[in-house]
Amino acid sequence: MKQKITGGRIIGTVLVTLFAVLCVLPLLYMVAVSFTDSESLYIKLKDLRPNLSNYVYAITKRNFGLALKNSVITVVGSCLLVDVVSSMAAYGFEKKPVPGKETLFQGYIATMMIPGQVILIPMFMMMNRAHLSNTFAALILPMVGAFGIFLMRQFMVAVPNELLEAAEIDGCGEIRRFVTIVIPLVQPALITLTVFTFNAAWNNFLWPLIINTRSEMAVLPVTMSTLSSNSTTNYGMVMAGATLTFLFPFILYIFLQKQFVEGIALGGVKG
Amino acid sequence: MSTSLSAGKRMSSRRRRQALIGAAYILPSFALMFIFNISPIFLSIFYSFTKYDMTAAPVWVGFENYIKLSQNKYLGMVLSNTVRYVLITVPIQTTLALLIAAFIAGFLKNRYGSFLRSVIFIPVIASLIASATVWDVLYKPDGGLINQFLALLGVSQPINFLGKKPTALPSVAVVSIWKSTGYYMVIYYAGIMNEPAEVQEAAIVDGASSAQRFWYITLPILRPITYMIVTLGIIGSFQVFDLVYKMTGGGPGRATLTVAYMIYSYAFQDKRMGYACALAVGLLIVILLIHLIQTLFFKERDA
Known part of the structure; x- marks a missing residue:
């Protein structure tokens, strides 16, 4: 259908464009300030020159190097664990005649309605009792959730049973069937789940804040939160830290935009 | 009759095997979900009836x-x-x-x-x-x-x-x-x-x-x-x-x-x-x- 260029359409386009600018302006400002060595916020254009000193300072003097390493380890560990455990469980739920599986599955689904604050305190006590505070295990193990299993199961439905039976008749073993037939078929869902888990683990704040209290075990958002923004703060360094925290998801977003939007959108709809 | 019965038995033993394999696939998720997602809900409810500062043992206080x-x-x-x-x-x-x-x-x-x-x-x-x-x-x-x-x-x-x-x-x-x-x-x-x-x-x-x-x-x-x-x-x-x-x-x-x-x-x-x-x-x-x-x-x- 042919749309005529109307005044309303032009005004709408301008307004949506303006909103898009407002969406990125704070982030552009963050990047701009991270490159200045001005201690006041009255930034002049002449202060803006490629200057990595804030980054060097944040990484070497304010623990950001270590936090970056901790975040990367946590995220990689979380993605691996969630992918493996979720796709295994989804396969068991969808393709195997396990008695009582639907009841258990409904139980999993019900946990998605539980707010995080409810499980936080007992989880904190358990981790302490198991001497797992200030470890990566404390950050990674709780990342497995019902959403990933639910998402993977929806894709397992599309894996044809005949294909699995034919492979079995051909003498293809149980584990080989799972790894070489099922996993490649659900790969798009695995990528979406990985992106979702990446984002959740990377941005996780409250749990790492309370469970990993030693600064050597802090992840990026926690280290970020310790940079106080009082009057003596070096704003450039604070913004460099914020930029570092933002950079990794942003790079991933540029390359995997579709999966990123899908992973985050599906994750929120879970409720 | 006898052959179909043994076929039925074979089927059910195959089914049982499949059920066991399926349970093995589900088990890791169950362990993690139970420890970190399900049991904490009930523990939260339990602790809500106690006084507990994490140094001494929790004391039951009812609805206080x-x-x-x-x-x-x-x-x-x-x-x-x-x-x-x-x-x-x-x-x-x-x-x-x-x-x-x-x-x-x-x-x-x-x-x-x-x-x-x-x-x-x-x-x-x-x-x-x-x-x-x-x-x-x-x-x-x-x-x-x-x-x-x-x-x-x-x-x-x-x-x-x-x-x-x-x-x-x-x-x-x-x-x-x-x-x-x-x-x-x-x-x-x-x-x-x-x-x-x-x-x-x-x-x-x-x-x-x-x-x-x-x-x-x-x-x-x-x-x-x-x-x-x-x-x-x-x-x-x-x-x-x-x-x-x-x-x-x-x-x-x-x-x-x-x-x-x-x-x-x-x-x-x-x-x-x-x-x-x-x-x-x-x-x-x-x-x-x-x-x-x-x-x-x-x-x-x-x-």
């Missing part, structure tokens, strides 16, 4: 925590903060997301439209702590970008957005709107794209204007999504933590205190684990009620 909670003078304040937060964020982010999604779907179905969608989604991927840090600086009374802009407009006195009671909560809410509009826009956009094209085409043939089509076709079709977005917005408002932690610490004068922040500070600053658990259980009940109302509302509408 709940009674104290009902007399907590800050709880009313927190609830009114939450209601205000919902009233600011939910209508604005829902309306903005809907209008932007509908406009792009209707008039900008081209590369520029998809570019705009990508850009508007960017705040969604930023972590709340990084966002809070940036907005904290933007809000600064001494030279923050927003006050610099207001000065250009002729506002002589810089506004201490996060430091003054009337502005603190709306200022935090703005960050929340900034961060979530793109997210809801994507959900609405997907909903509009799923709309059957024939209905729109028939309406065009009948001479319906684009405003009429939006009001009478798109909006009713999107109603389930709107319910969901409003529910998510309400539930999210009880759980605001990161923004408040980084930007205001619940202040000034508890003007930005949320339920989630209250639970955190009772449990991990005051070490009143039992009391904090009682508050968490209260939160759980409220959230389950919201889910229930939404489900009932849905059923009524569908019937």
Whole structure:
């Protein structure tokens, strides 16, 4: 259908464009300030020159190097664990005649309605009792959730049973069937789940804040939160830290935009 | 007869084997889900009836925590903060997301439209702590970008957005709107794209204007999504933590205190684990009620 260029359409386009600018302006400002060595916020254009000193300072003097390493380890560990455990469980739920599986599955689904604050305190006590505070295990193990299993199961439905039976008749073993037939078929869902888990683990704040209290075990958002923004703060360094925290998801977003939007959108709809 | 019986036996032994293999596939998830997702719910309920500071053993106190909670003078304040937060964020982010999604779907179905969608989604991927840090600086009374802009407009006195009671909560809410509009826009956009094209085409043939089509076709079709977005917005408002932690610490004068922040500070600053658990259980009940109302509302509408 042919749309005529109307005044309303032009005004709408301008307004949506303006909103898009407002969406990125704070982030552009963050990047701009991270490159200045001005201690006041009255930034002049002449202060803006490629200057990595804030980054060097944040990484070497304010623990950001270590936090970056901790975040990367946590995220990689979380993605691996969630992918493996979720796709295994989804396969068991969808393709195997396990008695009582639907009841258990409904139980999993019900946990998605539980707010995080409810499980936080007992989880904190358990981790302490198991001497797992200030470890990566404390950050990674709780990342497995019902959403990933639910998402993977929806894709397992599309894996044809005949294909699995034919492979079995051909003498293809149980584990080989799972790894070489099922996993490649659900790969798009695995990528979406990985992106979702990446984002959740990377941005996780409250749990790492309370469970990993030693600064050597802090992840990026926690280290970020310790940079106080009082009057003596070096704003450039604070913004460099914020930029570092933002950079990794942003790079991933540029390359995997579709999966990123899908992973985050599906994750929120879970409720 | 005997052969079919043994075949049946073989089948059931095969089935049993398959069931065992299936259980083995499910087991890792069950162990993790049970330890970290399911048992803590019941433990929270248990601890909510105890007094526990994590040094001595928990002491059973019955309903004492709940009674104290009902007399907590800050709880009313927190609830009114939450209601205000919902009233600011939910209508604005829902309306903005809907209008932007509908406009792009209707008039900008081209590369520029998809570019705009990508850009508007960017705040969604930023972590709340990084966002809070940036907005904290933007809000600064001494030279923050927003006050610099207001000065250009002729506002002589810089506004201490996060430091003054009337502005603190709306200022935090703005960050929340900034961060979530793109997210809801994507959900609405997907909903509009799923709309059957024939209905729109028939309406065009009948001479319906684009405003009429939006009001009478798109909006009713999107109603389930709107319910969901409003529910998510309400539930999210009880759980605001990161923004408040980084930007205001619940202040000034508890003007930005949320339920989630209250639970955190009772449990991990005051070490009143039992009391904090009682508050968490209260939160759980409220959230389950919201889910229930939404489900009932849905059923009524569908019937």
